[in-house]
Amino acid sequence: MNPTTNLQYDGSFDGFLSCVFAVYEQKISAPVIQKEFQNTADFFATTETIFTNEQRAKRVWKAFCKKTTSKEQKDVFKVFLSEIKGVENTILRYIQYTFKNDSSKGIDFGNKDILKISQVARMVDREKHRMEAFVRFQLTTDQIYVSTVEPDFNVLPLIINHFKDRYADQKWLIFDMKRKYGIFYDLISVDTVTFEHKEEHILKKISDNYDDKESEFQQLWDTYYKNVNIKSRKNTKLHLQHLPKRYWKYLTEKKPQ
Amino acid sequence: MSFDRIKEKLSILADAAKYDVSCASSGGKRANTNKGLGNNTGMGICHSYTEDGRCVSLLKILMTNHCIYDCAYCVTRRSNDIKRAAFKIQEVVDLTINFYRRNYIEGLFLSSGIFKNADYTMERLIRVAKKLRLEENFNGYIHLKSIPGTSDELMREAGLYADRLSVNIEIPTISGLKLLAPEKKHEDFIKPMNKVSTEITKYQSERKIIRSTPRYAPAGQSTQMIIGATGESDWDIIRSATYYYKKFNMRRVYYSGYVPVLSDARLPSLGSQVPMLRENRLYQTDWLLRFYGFSVQEIVNSQHQNLDLDIDPKLSWALRNLEHFPIDINTADKRMLARVPGIGMTSVSKIIQARKFRRLNWSHLKAIGIALNRTQYFIVCDSKDFYTKEYSPETLKQKILKNSSTKYKKYFDGQLSLFS
Numbered sequence: 001m002n003p004t005t006n007l008q009y010d011g012s013f014d015g016f017l018s019c020v021f022a023v024y025e026q027k028i029s030a031p032v033i034q035k036e037f038q039n040t041a042d043f044f045a046t047t048e049t050i051f052t053n054e055q056r057a058k059r060v061w062k063a064f065c066k067k068t069t070s071k072e073q074k075d076v077f078k079v080f081l082s083e084i085k086g087v088e089n090t091i092l093r094y095i096q097y098t099f100k101n102d103s104s105k106g107i108d109f110g111n112k113d114i115l116k117i118s119q120v121a122r123m124v125d126r127e128k129h130r131m132e133a134f135v136r137f138q139l140t141t142d143q144i145y146v147s148t149v150e151p152d153f154n155v156l157p158l159i160i161n162h163f164k165d166r167y168a169d170q171k172w173l174i175f176d177m178k179r180k181y182g183i184f185y186d187l188i189s190v191d192t193v194t195f196e197h198k199e200e201h202i203l204k205k206i207s208d209n210y211d212d213k214e215s216e217f218q219q220l221w222d223t224y225y226k227n228v229n230i231k232s233r234k235n236t237k238l239h240l241q242h243l244p245k246r247y248w249k250y251l252t253e254k255k256p257q
Numbered sequence: 258m259s260f261d262r263i264k265e266k267l268s269i270l271a272d273a274a275k276y277d278v279s280c281a282s283s284g285g286k287r288a289n290t291n292k293g294l295g296n297n298t299g300m301g302i303c304h305s306y307t308e309d310g311r312c313v314s315l316l317k318i319l320m321t322n323h324c325i326y327d328c329a330y331c332v333t334r335r336s337n338d339i340k341r342a343a344f345k346i347q348e349v350v351d352l353t354i355n356f357y358r359r360n361y362i363e364g365l366f367l368s369s370g371i372f373k374n375a376d377y378t379m380e381r382l383i384r385v386a387k388k389l390r391l392e393e394n395f396n397g398y399i400h401l402k403s404i405p406g407t408s409d410e411l412m413r414e415a416g417l418y419a420d421r422l423s424v425n426i427e428i429p430t431i432s433g434l435k436l437l438a439p440e441k442k443h444e445d446f447i448k449p450m451n452k453v454s455t456e457i458t459k460y461q462s463e464r465k466i467i468r469s470t471p472r473y474a475p476a477g478q479s480t481q482m483i484i485g486a487t488g489e490s491d492w493d494i495i496r497s498a499t500y501y502y503k504k505f506n507m508r509r510v511y512y513s514g515y516v517p518v519l520s521d522a523r524l525p526s527l528g529s530q531v532p533m534l535r536e537n538r539l540y541q542t543d544w545l546l547r548f549y550g551f552s553v554q555e556i557v558n559s560q561h562q563n564l565d566l567d568i569d570p571k572l573s574w575a576l577r578n579l580e581h582f583p584i585d586i587n588t589a590d591k592r593m594l595a596r597v598p599g600i601g602m603t604s605v606s607k608i609i610q611a612r613k614f615r616r617l618n619w620s621h622l623k624a625i626g627i628a629l630n631r632t633q634y635f636i637v638c639d640s641k642d643f644y645t646k647e648y649s650p651e652t653l654k655q656k657i658l659k660n661s662s663t664k665y666k667k668y669f670d671g672q673l674s675l676f677s
């Protein structure tokens with residue numbers, strides 16, 4: 001049996017693609033790609049740190065794009081963002097499969113990696129849509145619309161365009177509390193931002209710095225939400241199915257008061 | 258603006274508008290131009306859900322609930338003793354913009370009680386839309402209610418700013434309308450619908466020649482009927498809906514189960530159940546007519562005037578027409594596949610795709626995701642086991658209801674969410 005080679009990378013997509021590059025360059029036969037801080041229990045494995053190399057990442061991606069449709073490419077990126085443990089290896093096998101096979105034959109759903117990719121991509125996609133719906137901006141004194149979220153998957157990179165197109169004339173920040181980074185639009189472009197502070201601190205900072213009118217509009221929205229309900233049609237099951245409880249704490253109209 | 262006053266107005270005027278079931282914000286793309294505010298991707302987003310599970314995607318309010326009419330089925334009617342309020346134009350604009358900027362909504366759905374007259378009312382609705390578009394550079398979704406009796410000039414203007422226009426016909430038959438809204442004329446409803454439909458057709462043909470023709474109501478027009486307020490049969494309702502689809506190019510006809518809000522001898526008493534199941538059956542029928550190739554006659558007719566409540570309309574049709582079954586999954590054409598109970602349009606295309614490679618048997622069908630517990634009685638496939646026994650429609654119905662009760666419940670809930 002071949003001993004496995006652990007390839008550790010920094011967690012970025014380019015880093016992951018650099019690992020794929022290494023697999024081909026060094027002809028590694030039993031690779032396991034993992035994030036730096038993930039410990040391995042396999043004592044017989046050799047461990048190698050792969051540095052992110054944009055050039056190499058680009059080459060792998062370009063080659064992959066040549067053999068795939070744009071939907072397949074997006075799906076791979078989405079699956080990567082799922083951060084499901086070990087998902088890098090599913091993607092690696094999938095990439096290897098596409099390099100080996102003739103793409104004109106169409107997609108073979110009998111292959112379990114392919115099936116998995118399409119299933120996970122759909123889950124991530126659903127979370128993306130949820131964020132587009134459930135982000136609630138709060139206006140702060142420096143006239144930035146700020147929102148905090150905690151998506152199941154790392155979907156902020158996927159929602160940038162949606163928010164940039166829609167809110168082109170206001171500054172906004174969407175901050176992922178779980179992953180401790182945010183995306184910030186300054187009327188020109190969107191950048192990634194991180195804060196040193198703890199999450200309670202961030203939340204407090206936002207609520208301490210509300211624009212004068214902010215809490216009024218939140219109350220108005222709450223009033224609206226309460227008044228559109230039709231009591232005689234109550235359907236809690238359906239309600240929870242559409243609006244799972246884990247999202248409530250960031251929804252203005254659902255926040256416990 | 259005084260916050261408390263606005264809050265009070267909002268609660269009154271949102272409450273009065275909530276019986277309008279249309280919440281669609283899809284259709285009619287609008288891009289964000291010149292770094293303005295908002296866009297409409299044509300997809301529609303539900304930003305929240307009410308406790309009854311309905312989608313909240315628009316700020317749906319009345320301009321005012323003052324009304325000179327006295328329609329029996331409406332909370333806003335003149336003789337109802339309720340608090341009245343009216344928004345100023347700027348107040349609606351501010352609410353819309355501020356809700357939109359916070360990502361609460363996709364846009365505005367503005368309706369109104371009729372004060373003074375139709376044109377006066379419509380003009381104010383248009384002014385809100387115009388202000389949003391021209392002063393606020395707002396590209397989100399705007400749905401305006403067309404006030405019955407509005408002049409053609411105003412309806413033309415409305416379509417320049419609104420994505421969708423709708424007139425709620427509310428009562429499906431002319432006789433019902435006479436009974437419940439004696440002061441209103443059927444022609445008043447038809448007039449704005451007619452204008453909108455002509456303008457849309459005109460826009461479409463002119464645009465082919467002059468690309469810069471201003472857009473007119475890109476998301477089309479829709480209407481709504483109240484179900485269960487008067488004694489109409491489902492046959493009456495569906496014939497009426499079909500008429501509006503055809504005559505006025507409706508995008509959608511919505512059904513709204515009557516929620517008893519007032520006591521009136523002409524109406525179901527307070528506390529009677531909202532006919533939600535019936536409403537759902539009508540939506541299923543609407544689907545069958547628009548996408549499954551069924552004709553009205555096949556679903557409801559003089560012998561069979563009302564939809565069954567315990568089974569869906571497609572199954573009901575199949576049970577009345579057992580001589581067409583079983584069909585062979587491997588050879589039947591698309592039209593027939595779509596008619597099998599338990600097979601939806603997505604499954605139809607999956608079957609057609611999959612059978613190109615191999616003949617399908619039960620396990621293939623299962624893998625595709627077909628609910629066999631209902632379908633099995635109506636099809637044969639590449640397998641030797643079939644239901645060869647000839648059941649009477651009634652026995653078959655009982656059999657299906659029995660072994661699919663839980664599944665059936667899910668199906669029903671799923672449908673509800675699909676349409677709500």
Ligand code: SF4
Pocket residue numbers: 324325326327328331332333334335369370371438
């Ligand atoms: S005209 Fe409209 S608002 Fe006025 S009572 Fe009739 S349905 Fe209600």
